[in-house]
Amino acid sequence: MGQKKLIKFAAIKQYENVLEYPQGMPGKWNAFFEKLNLGDYPISLDSLEISTSTSPKNNTPIKPLILELACGRGEYAVGLARMFPAQNFLGLDIKGNRIWKGASIANKEAIKNVAFVRTQIEQSIQYFAKDEVAEIWITFPDPQLRLSKAKKRLTHPQFLRIYQQFLQPGGSVHLKTDSPNLYLFTKTVIELYGLTLITATDDVYGPTFMQSSQWDERYAIKTYYEGLNIASSNRIHYLQFKIDQDLPHAKDELLKEMIAAFEVTETHDAKRERGVKTNED
Numbered sequence: 001m002g003q004k005k006l007i008k009f010a011a012i013k014q015y016e017n018v019l020e021y022p023q024g025m026p027g028k029w030n031a032f033f034e035k036l037n038l039g040d041y042p043i044s045l046d047s048l049e050i051s052t053s054t055s056p057k058n059n060t061p062i063k064p065l066i067l068e069l070a071c072g073r074g075e076y077a078v079g080l081a082r083m084f085p086a087q088n089f090l091g092l093d094i095k096g097n098r099i100w101k102g103a104s105i106a107n108k109e110a111i112k113n114v115a116f117v118r119t120q121i122e123q124s125i126q127y128f129a130k131d132e133v134a135e136i137w138i139t140f141p142d143p144q145l146r147l148s149k150a151k152k153r154l155t156h157p158q159f160l161r162i163y164q165q166f167l168q169p170g171g172s173v174h175l176k177t178d179s180p181n182l183y184l185f186t187k188t189v190i191e192l193y194g195l196t197l198i199t200a201t202d203d204v205y206g207p208t209f210m211q212s213s214q215w216d217e218r219y220a221i222k223t224y225y226e227g228l229n230i231a232s233s234n235r236i237h238y239l240q241f242k243i244d245q246d247l248p249h250a251k252d253e254l255l256k257e258m259i260a261a262f263e264v265t266e267t268h269d270a271k272r273e274r275g276v277k278t279n280e281d
């Protein structure tokens, strides 16, 4: 491993706003962010109180908790935290050297309503209580184009079943991607499982969408991978939906058959399949 990565890994171990595979956190995020905000360091996770919407700590209202999954450098987590000081934001990613970037910016600017968890998203169920999460952003995840890897797509029903266990009933999932294939796949999942689609556009920065009543200032936040345009689609696709139905396993086989029909073309995401190197890998 390179020297720079080692330095970043060592740095995040000292950061109060980065937790690596934290134990016993369900229900404690509101209390964690209160301590982070007060500068009450070091934060002892064991001593944090569990708060729920019906039993808020000290009668202070619980702040909504918003996740950015596959956050990389955490541009959305940090950007949204700047925009919405009355909400708390948590970025999740497995790569500590990427998390380091967002966590360092938050420390430098003293943004106290954003933190990061280094973990596999597959393990996220361990970290949150039922209904603890208000919203989820998934920003430019790997599209995992090979059919054999479809279950690794972060909008596959296998992942949605995980999110459903901690996302509030009214909460929604936002997907921003440059991959037409992942966009189409996710729309197929939404339709097949009867989920509620709130917004869908294959050109979030196109004049029609930007001038429509659906445009939202949050869409303008740009991430590192967004700038790479790996899929060469030259369009940013965006979906917002609710996970408001059961996701029966029985439908997964049908989904597999439906997505087998999607063709991966060179003009779309094939560059990813060949493996595009970024300057941080």
Ligand SMILES: C[S@@+](CC[C@H](N)C(=O)[O-])C[C@H]1O[C@@H](n2cnc3c(N)ncnc32)[C@H](O)[C@@H]1O
Pocket: 069, 070, 071, 072, 073, 074, 092, 093, 094, 095, 098, 119, 120, 121, 122, 139, 140, 141, 142, 223, 224, 225, 226
């Ligand atoms: C293509 S990058 C996008 C990063 C960032 N959202 C952006 O737009 O710049 C995908 C990120 O997902 C993370 N990732 C992929 N699969 C993951 C998993 N199962 N658990 C945690 N992180 C994952 C990778 O480490 C990587 O940082």
